[in-house]
Amino acid sequence: MLWGAASLDTLTDVVEWRDCDLDTERLLGFTRLEDGSTAVLFWEDPGVRIALIRETDGRGAPRRETVTLGVVSRNDSLRKAALAYNRQGGPYRIKIKQYWDNMLGSGQTIKEASANLNLDIVSGNCPDIVNLQYGSLGSFASKGVLEDLTRFLEESELEKEDFVDAVLEAYTVDGKLLSLPNTFCIRTVAVYSDLVGGKTAWSLEEMMELAESRPENKLLASATKADVLDFCLKMNLSYFMDWEAGTCSFASEEFGRILEFSNRFPLEEREGEDHDQINDRYNKGKVLLYPVNLVSPDEISYVYEGFGWKDVTFIGYPTMDGSSGHRLDGAGGAYAIFAKSPQKEGAWDFLEALQDSEAEGILTFAEGFPTKKEKLEELLAESMEDPYKVDWQSGETEKDSKGNPVRRPTKTEAFMMPDGSLYEKHYYVPLPEEVEELRRLIGLARPAWQDEEVMNIIREETAAYFHGQKSLETVTGLIDNRVGLYMNER
Numbered sequence: 001m002l003w004g005a006a007s008l009d010t011l012t013d014v015v016e017w018r019d020c021d022l023d024t025e026r027l028l029g030f031t032r033l034e035d036g037s038t039a040v041l042f043w044e045d046p047g048v049r050i051a052l053i054r055e056t057d058g059r060g061a062p063r064r065e066t067v068t069l070g071v072v073s074r075n076d077s078l079r080k081a082a083l084a085y086n087r088q089g090g091p092y093r094i095k096i097k098q099y100w101d102n103m104l105g106s107g108q109t110i111k112e113a114s115a116n117l118n119l120d121i122v123s124g125n126c127p128d129i130v131n132l133q134y135g136s137l138g139s140f141a142s143k144g145v146l147e148d149l150t151r152f153l154e155e156s157e158l159e160k161e162d163f164v165d166a167v168l169e170a171y172t173v174d175g176k177l178l179s180l181p182n183t184f185c186i187r188t189v190a191v192y193s194d195l196v197g198g199k200t201a202w203s204l205e206e207m208m209e210l211a212e213s214r215p216e217n218k219l220l221a222s223a224t225k226a227d228v229l230d231f232c233l234k235m236n237l238s239y240f241m242d243w244e245a246g247t248c249s250f251a252s253e254e255f256g257r258i259l260e261f262s263n264r265f266p267l268e269e270r271e272g273e274d275h276d277q278i279n280d281r282y283n284k285g286k287v288l289l290y291p292v293n294l295v296s297p298d299e300i301s302y303v304y305e306g307f308g309w310k311d312v313t314f315i316g317y318p319t320m321d322g323s324s325g326h327r328l329d330g331a332g333g334a335y336a337i338f339a340k341s342p343q344k345e346g347a348w349d350f351l352e353a354l355q356d357s358e359a360e361g362i363l364t365f366a367e368g369f370p371t372k373k374e375k376l377e378e379l380l381a382e383s384m385e386d387p388y389k390v391d392w393q394s395g396e397t398e399k400d401s402k403g404n405p406v407r408r409p410t411k412t413e414a415f416m417m418p419d420g421s422l423y424e425k426h427y428y429v430p431l432p433e434e435v436e437e438l439r440r441l442i443g444l445a446r447p448a449w450q451d452e453e454v455m456n457i458i459r460e461e462t463a464a465y466f467h468g469q470k471s472l473e474t475v476t477g478l479i480d481n482r483v484g485l486y487m488n489e490r
Contacts, residue, residue: 064093067346069335070127072099072114078333085353092346097127114452121145121338128341129350132179132334137449139487140336141173142243147337148176152348158355167371170328170447181330182354183368186294186441187234188326190303193311195288202315203322204232208261210288218287222269225466226459229262231291235317235325235448237455246487250458251480254320256472263466283308291317295331295368297383297435298410301428314441317448328445331368369442380435387429407431457482 028041028048038053071078082094100113120126122143132140140146153160160168164184171179195210196202211219220227240255241248249255281287283306292303292314304312316325335354337347355372370376388405389398398406409426417423430438461479464470470478 064091065343065346066095067092067129067343067350068095068097068127069129069131069350070097070099070117070120071131071333072110072117072133073101075333081354082350085350090349092343092349094350111452111456118453124340126338126340128338128343128347129335130338132330132336137171137173137178137447138238138241138243139451141176141178142246145339146176146178147339147341147344148178149180149337149348149351150177152344152352153177153180156348156352158352162372162374164369164371164373164376164442166328166442166445170445171330171334179330179334179336180351180355180371181334182371183331184371185329185331185368186326186438186445187329188292188294188314188316188441188445190290190292190307190312191288191315192285192307193313196313196315198313199315200313201322201324202318204236204258204318204320206322207232207289207318211261214288217285219265220289220291221281221287223265224269225262225265225267226462228265229258229458229462230455231289232258232262232318233455233458234450235319235327237450238448239320241451241454241483241487243487246484248480248483248487250483251473251476255479256476259462259465259472259476262462267466280308282306283310294438294441296427297380297430297438298427300434300438301407301430302425304434305426305428314437316444324444324446326441326445327448328442329447380438383430384432384435385429387431453486454483457486 030038030040032038033052036055040051040053041048069078069082078096082096086093099117100110117130118139121130121140122145124145126145130146163180167181167184168177170184171177171181196206199206220231236258240250240252282290290303290306292299294300303314314326317327319325335351337344337351341347370379387408389408390396391398400406407428409428411427413425415423415425458479461475461482465472465475
């Protein structure tokens with residue numbers, strides 16, 4: 001809201017910011033002009049912009065239907081995309097409903113906010129578009145609360161063949177396409193190749209055997225009981241839940257085995273542990289497993305450097321059956337349309353615009369790989385250009401002491417060491433073999449839906465077991481009971 005002062009003790013409403021589609025979070029200043037209009041100065045890439053706001057009676061203006069988009073926490077990318085879409089002046093206007101905002105001081109936790117969004121989705125009191133980040137696609141699919149996007153895609157200029165197959169498969173349940181994110185990322189795990197004997201995937205038991213055979217090494221950089229439990233469930237939570245049948249199996253030997261394994265680790269990390277050895281945490285084998293989130297082609301080189309350029313395997317997260325554990329997630333936000341929304345056409349119009357950002361003038365600024373094959377190929381090709389440093393004077397490729405060409409970094413991260421020195425890690429222009437490895441991971445990736453409410457139940461109940469206050473049988477029984485009730489309520 002923008003206020004004008006009629007006197008020192010009187011404030012007059014001038015304008016409601018959200019009705020003007022201005023980026024007020026980058027506001028520089030404003031002033032009231034003699035004709036009653038308001039001049040607003042704000043920063044917008046690539047420079048400063050001025051907007052004039054005038055009051056009108058609205059006659060002759062085309063009617064615009066409001067489409068509500070529900071998110072737990074709004075990100076800058078989404079905010080900019082909605083502003084750009086709204087400024088086009090089409091028949092629809094996006095309004096973001098934010099369930100959690102720590103700046104408002106409401107006292108609500110993000111856990112409570114995500115629960116409220118999920119409750120709205122399953123109860124029918126839902127925004128037109130919803131973010132699936134904090135919910136389970138399996139849960140929503142079983143309740144039939146999300147619209148099948150297949151019809152919209154078939155009627156669109158977009159084609160199924162335009163998109164990465166793994167992404168379409170990830171968000172298709174029982175033949176229904178429930179979401180179509182515009183970017184995606186790959187979550188996986190890197191390990192020294194000689195530790196896994198040439199395997200490209202592994203079971204949970206095999207991962208546990210590796211940890212038990214190397215007690216002198218840390219399993220993860222942060223390996224508390226809770227951290228290890230979360231790691232073990234990254235690709236395996238759905239194994240213990242059947243949304244279609246409405247049943248779960250947490251009071252089982254398999255789940256008990258995971259809790260027993262996690263309980264071998266410390267409750268808390270020792271303060272300062274390994275910080276003085278950050279530069280050889282992985283390359284000297286002090287930590288076995290490196291969970292990574294691949295959001296750009298140069299990310300793989302960052303991992304290789306962390307392991308001292310030795311032979312590394314992206315083996316993925318361990319799974320119950322030893323199948324592929326490379327996890328695919330929507331990096332820029334996976335959005336779905338509420339099945340009972342009265343604004344389905346407008347909701348799809350916005351989601352379609354996000355897919356074709358260049359044509360629609362919408363820039364999402366999100367990290368991740370493009371969902372569209374053409375854009376992905378362009379990104380991968382461009383990412384490999386000029387992989388080596390060139391001497392600016394001679395124009396020759398720079399060589400190291402061994403005569404090898406020096407790779408060109410794309411960005412650098414610096415860490416302050418306890419002795420005051422700086423340790424640097426680099427991302428490099430990817431080489432063709434690194435891009436091929438990335439293609440392999442994309443082809444193998446699959447979704448693993450982490451229902452945050454279920455994970456919260458597990459964390460709450462396992463705390464008593466980890467502190468020695470309750471037995472394994474008691475805790476697994478409580479988890480099974482609470483999750484079962486939650487599934488039936490949904």
